[in-house]
Amino acid sequence: MLRILATLYFTIASLCHAGVYDTLEFGDTRAEVTKKLQASTMVEQQLDGDFFGNTALNGAFKCKAKLAGLSYRLYFDWDDEGGLKEITLRSDELNLDQYNRALKEAWAEASTLFTQVYNPPAQAVHYPATEDFKTHDILMTHIWHKGNAQSILIGPGIIKKKCFLAIRFVNKHIKPVRTR
Numbered sequence: 001m002l003r004i005l006a007t008l009y010f011t012i013a014s015l016c017h018a019g020v021y022d023t024l025e026f027g028d029t030r031a032e033v034t035k036k037l038q039a040s041t042m043v044e045q046q047l048d049g050d051f052f053g054n055t056a057l058n059g060a061f062k063c064k065a066k067l068a069g070l071s072y073r074l075y076f077d078w079d080d081e082g083g084l085k086e087i088t089l090r091s092d093e094l095n096l097d098q099y100n101r102a103l104k105e106a107w108a109e110a111s112t113l114f115t116q117v118y119n120p121p122a123q124a125v126h127y128p129a130t131e132d133f134k135t136h137d138i139l140m141t142h143i144w145h146k147g148n149a150q151s152i153l154i155g156p157g158i159i160k161k162k163c164f165l166a167i168r169f170v171n172k173h174i175k176p177v178r179t180r
Helices: 002-017 030-039 049-055 097-117
Strands: 043-047 062-063 072-078 084-091 142-146 150-159 162-170
Touching: 002 097, 030 043, 097 142, 097 150, 097 162
Parallel strands: none
Antiparallel strands: 043 062, 062 072, 072 084, 084 162, 142 150, 150 162
16 A cells, blocks of 8 residues: 555656656657657657657557556647647546546545645535536646646546546646636
């Protein structure tokens, strides 16, 4: 048990190490991101590098360590100048019947771990019911701020009767949405 907790802590701590994930920094070019990920000990390449042009790197790298019991692939978004502006760690999909059990447990564990590293979230709302996914595939429930210009969001998603957990690292300060 202690080994599992230590692995989870070091996985989360490594998320804090650089600007985003492992040695990646916001603003890195696609070529820099590719080079850094290929040299990383935290991820493994899932596709031959010849296919990167077709995938834009999305899903091409998988985290070696599990977080909250789930495996994750990395997805990217780029600014107008071609610099890295967002990374999403998206868990492997689970069958929808696991939404209120395994996924909810992973969501709660990830939220607790991120709170231990980043302090209490700026926003934390309840775990959404499956009926809440009418207009969005992902519903972010937690927001943490890293400095004044970066945000980290966690939330579950449902697409085509499969569910997953998404962890977004965004190069902007996202303000919480107040509902009351």
